[in-house]
Amino acid sequence: MANVLHIVVCAGIVPDPLQTLEPVTGPTGPGLKNEMVLPAVLDPWAASALYEAAALAQKNPGSKLWLVSLGPKAKLQQVMMTVAQKAAFELVPIDGPIGGFPDAHSTAAVLAETIAAIPGLDRTKLLLFGGWESATRGAGVTLQLVGERLGITDQFQGVDQVDLHDDGSFEVLERVEAGKHQASVCAGAPAVLGWATGNLAEPRNNPQIGMGNMRTIMPALQKAKAAKLEANGLSYVSVSLPKQQRTTRVVKDLTPDEIAAELVAWIGAE
């Protein structure tokens, strides 16, 4: 028997990981140099959450999937051109700042307010998805704070698998220490699930899904509400690049035996 789910995925946009990042300090605090022109992608762990959500919604007819994303409208539009071809969803955009330096509590407040106002969302059926950490701030707290603001007290982080049962309950596997999973059974929605990688590969681009999504994405982007994020007493003493450059010794002329001997000596050295 299928369960009707209302799945909301919170996903930010982040600089493409291959880009060089350089911090700069502006009038509103730290940011990235040329941040607005850096190519962006959907946050990787949140993207896993989106793909898992889409698969879950597809298996449970009547379910709905919303993607809530906070970022500059122009950047959201650029990223959605690709993401929209991966999974069918309704975009709920919020026009706001990009990057990892704004306070997570402010971000969570804006997201919770936006989710609470989604027309037709039944919060008794709500599964709140997202990445367990972002690739920008990487704090791992935003989704949890959104859940608290929405009054959800069944929360799971580092999720790799969810198995939905006929009665609406589900088993969830969360990452814990030492490469293990904690298995739990939750009575059902509402719940918060912060995803790690999950088990699904990135879906191939599907232009049909893309066209369907874009019919609602463009009007949604035009109507996106602007959000300002408060600092909440957070200030930065310094923001810098690490001194990461090492003087690499490139060894080209040793035999496998010689390399192995050198490695074994290195492994044994304190």
Place this chain on the structure above:
Amino acid sequence: MTPKNDKILVLIHGDESASFTRASLEAVTAGIELAARLSAPLTIGIVAADSTTAAGSLASTGARLLAVSGEAFAQPRYASDAAAVEALCRAAEATIILVPGTSRFTRVAAGVAHRLGGFIDTHITALGGTETIEATRWFYRQRIEAVLTREVRPWFLVLDAGTHAAFAGESGSAKVEEISVQLPEIRTTVRGLRAPATDAQTIRPDAKMLLVAGAGWTKKQPDGQIHAAEAGELILGFLHATSASLGSSKSLVDQGGEGEPVLPFLTHMNQIGQTGSTPRHAKGLSTCCHGEEPHVVGWRFIADRRAISLDPNCGWSRGKADVVYVADAFPVMAKVNALLESAKK
């Protein structure tokens, strides 16, 4: 509330052996150091099925000890743990709450901070400052380092594991104040822990050495064939001989989902980098991996780095490793394993 007259609370929890987790004891050290520097009172809050047994190991801290105990707190779960931590924070009236970065407490710390009208910062790697608290953490997956501070309280600081020495004071008799907790409706039942379905546990956070396997292990070799089985034996042989932890590049783990040859003992849990973990080990050896930035960001806390790569211009050779051996990893690792095994005899 303002930063003046801070009161410090360190939250800790028990592990399966009825003692405290290493990360918890590291947080105790951080709390003792911070309390001394700020001349602030220190309280330690314990969440465990049986708090009194292990609390003796904290006797020499001189801290006030509060505890939430009972079967409901034997296992990690959001609803019960959040209620426990909230009760401890309210009882301690703390303004600074130091939290070990364990999966159990990172699951609930932000939620409790919100309940108390406070704020949280996580993945803290150092606490500095003179009269204030300045916290160091990384942004953009360990690519940018920042030092931050907050004027508002209560302020939760979640400490990364491995950043402080674990507290190891003399055991003694400790007075523990039990705090009662009003549990909410419990809708989640914890079934227990599951290890990945592999022949051996390959993720060892306490290991001195990290071995990373890249996608090159399952590519065609000079004879035109793929030798995935041999690659698996070499990698597991090295882990057996050194007790190293095994990491992987994303591309190698992803191959499983794309129908390409795989190393059956690898899962996404082994993945290091942008969408994987950032482990802490003294040494790291990369094999058959290009060393590009999305992967190498996961090596931030690997002090001594070496790589074996066929490509002399790979990412590792551009200032990301200390030594790069331009060689085929198959014969090198076979010889390394043989030398390690003979040394054991």
